Structures are given as C-alpha cells and as structure tokens.
Amino acid sequence: MMQQKGVLSSVSLEIFLYLNAYYLALFVLAEVLLVVYKAEVLPYPSNNIALDVVLVFLLAFIELMRIFMGSKGNLTEHVVASAISLGFLIPSVVLTLYFLLWQTFVLRVDVVLCGVMLSLHAVEFLFLCIALCTFPRAHA
Template structure:
C-alpha cells in the first residue's frame, strides 16, 4: 500500500498544535522562574507555601481566652440594677417608716444593712469587671465571694426585714436571680482563665 502523505491542512494543524504545546510549556516555565520555583507544577515551592500557612495556623491554634462578653454585659446590667435596687429600697424604707409603726432600732439596722449592700455591690461590680477584662482569676474570685455576701443581704431584705412589702419581694428576688446568673458565669470564666 502506498504511503499516505499529509495534505497541506493537516500539516498546518499539527504544527499549530505543537506550537501551542510549546508555548504553554514556555509560559509555565517563565511563570515558575519568575516566582523562583522549579519548572514542575506542584513542586517544592507549593509545599513551602503550604508549610508557611500550616506554621501560621499552628501559632494561632490556641488563642488566649477572651473576656466573657456575656459576663461583662451581665455585670453592667447587675451594677445598674443594684444601684436602682438600693435607691428603691431606701425609698421604701422611708415610706414604711412614715406609713407604719417602724421600731427605731430596726430602722437603724435595715438602713445599716442597706448601706452595707451598696458598698458590697460597688466592690463586687468593680472586682468583677476588672477580673473579666484583665482575664485574671483573683479579682473574679473576690467578686464571686462578694456576690455570695450580697446575695445573703438580698435574702434578708426579701424575708427577714422588719416590714416586707410586695415591692420589696420583687426587687430582692430579681437581684437574687441576677446574682445567681453572675455567679455561674464567674465560675465558668475563672475555670476558663485557669486552663
């Protein structure tokens, strides 16, 4: 059988395909050389970039604990409510002393305990906020102890005060709920800061 010779069109297509392949390979080599990488795709240069990314990820794998945003919001809310609680309780004591027969010694005791509540609430708020924002356990632990002491005083105003009105019960119960939430979040935050 006679040997078939390619016609003019087939020869042009073949040379064009060869030119595309060599042009593509040349562009690859040029781009690799410009990046300082060897001519092969996926060579050592690609691995080096992945190694840098893995090293960057490893460095940020254990971020430092951030202050608890929920605890901070609750501390601000609790501090504001505590100030309003002290003011409202003071006004209620003034009202009760005028409207009812309030023994003088019991009036002095209730006012003294209310002032102690105000001092404890201010110290508790300061220690809790400082401990949460600086991520230190000691101020948060102090705030937790002050929260327990302030809760006991709230129980006094809820149950054992000389005259307990409905408004006293609502105010003290709300403060106790806020104290319970804050104490729970403080324990969680202390555990997170220690670990």
C-alpha cells in the same frame, strides 16, 4: 511560628455586671424610699429603721466592690480578681435575703426587687464559674 491567644473574657458576664450596676442604683434608691415609707405608714421600730438603712448601704458597697472586681477580673482574664468577686457574692446574697425574708415588714415591692437581684446574682455566679474554669487553662 507564633501562636495567637484568643480573648477569653466573657461578654455575657460583662453585660450582666453592667446591668447589675444600674440595677443596684435602682435597688438602693427604692429600698431607702421603702424604709422611709414604712417608717411613716407602719409601726416600724426606730432601731430597725437605722439597721435597714445601714444594711442597704453596706449591700451597695459590697455590690460595688463585687461588680468592680468581677469586671476587672473578666476583662483582664485574672483569676484572683474573679475569685474575689465570687467571694463577695456570698455576703451580697445574704444581705439580699435579709431584705427579702428578715426585715420587719416585707412588702411586695421588696419581694420583686430582691427577686430580680437574686436572679442577677444567680446568672453572674454561673458566668463567673465558667470564667474561672476557662481562664487558668489559657495561661497554662
């Protein structure tokens, strides 16, 4: 008699990765516009403007890689891709914390944007850990 394997990929993780992809577009657009606003209104050093713009796009690249690998690992139930996504979470959180804490000027809008991003990271971390614990057992 043939034994059927159940699907182990997490719908919840996939939903949050999907939402994070759209939120990332909003976050990048808002942060770039905020840097432009800060440069025009506040006494923002020009070196810091360039640094903030570069870091926004670096965060976007890391987040896109993390979301892609997380989705791929989840849908294929592949441990390595999910672990890579978990690894990309560390620099993503650090860059988000930069925009929350270490920018030259942090506005309330920055606090809200970064708070939502960090909340998404926390939930995805939880679901990724659950997926990483579930996937190996099914292939054993």
